[in-house]
Amino acid sequence: MTLLRDVVTAVLFLTGACFCLLGAVGLLRFRDTVSRLHAASKAQTLGLLLILVGAAVNRPLRDAPVLLLVALFQLFNAPITSQIVGRTAYRTHAVDRRRLFSDELADRLARDGTPLREQGGLTPDKEEGKNPDDEDR
Amino acid sequence: MTHLYSVTLGVLVVAGLLTLVRLVHGPRALDRIMALDVIVTMVIAGTAVGMTLRDDSTALPVLVVLALLAFIGSVTAAHLVEKRKGMR
Numbered sequence: 001m002t003l004l005r006d007v008v009t010a011v012l013f014l015t016g017a018c019f020c021l022l023g024a025v026g027l028l029r030f031r032d033t034v035s036r037l038h039a040a041s042k043a044q045t046l047g048l049l050l051i052l053v054g055a056a057v058n059r060p061l062r063d064a065p066v067l068l069l070v071a072l073f074q075l076f077n078a079p080i081t082s083q084i085v086g087r088t089a090y091r092t093h094a095v096d097r098r099r100l101f102s103d104e105l106a107d108r109l110a111r112d113g114t115p116l117r118e119q120g121g122l123t124p125d126k127e128e129g130k131n132p133d134d135e136d137r
Numbered sequence: 138m139t140h141l142y143s144v145t146l147g148v149l150v151v152a153g154l155l156t157l158v159r160l161v162h163g164p165r166a167l168d169r170i171m172a173l174d175v176i177v178t179m180v181i182a183g184t185a186v187g188m189t190l191r192d193d194s195t196a197l198p199v200l201v202v203l204a205l206l207a208f209i210g211s212v213t214a215a216h217l218v219e220k221r222k223g224m225r
Binding site: 016043069 | 212
């Protein structure tokens with residue numbers, strides 16, 4: 001029984017670590033901030049979740065709720081961070097728009113009457129509206 | 138089985154080092170934020186593996202603190218970048 005538990009843990013750990021490694025390689029090799037975001041979220045969710053499940057299998061039962069809590073935090077964390085970073089990348093012109101297959105935010109901003117080229121996809125935000133767009137470039 | 142756990146730790150260390158290259162290299166602040174977030178994730182994973190390896194639950198609160206810290210840190214930093222547009 002202990003052996004079975006250990007084998008399950010080892011398999012989960014190694015799979016999770018491999019996902020982390022793949023995420024790191026993707027983070028290093030992809031050429032675009034948004035593509036890197038895609039690689040990073042694999043390591044962040046799947047890799048960590050597998051390792052946490054592996055630890056929960058091996059540790060006493062009273063550790064499981066805390067590990068579950070960490071997993072929940074991570075499940076909130078990864079999409080929210082990705083969304084904010086992706087939006088910021090879009091607005092700071094870090095996204096190469098010619099490589100996008102569909103650019104829904106541009107359509108939406110065009111419909112709202114925000115010209116993309118001049119404004120860089122800004123929403124009508126007073127504080128940001130004051131700054132000239134190409135301040136530090 | 139402990140050997141396999143140690144191998145897992147080794148793989149995580151390699152992944153963390155690769156992410157560190159991205160953290161140093163940039164080129165944008167957003168890439169660094171992302172890399173830092175991933176590194177914290179790997180530290181959480183490594184702590185969980187280490188807990189299993191040493192058969193010791195002392196580090197359990199550390200996991201929770203790190204998970205919260207990663208969230209608050211990266212969200213705040215990303216907002217900062219959004220406010221100071223063009224920050225590299």
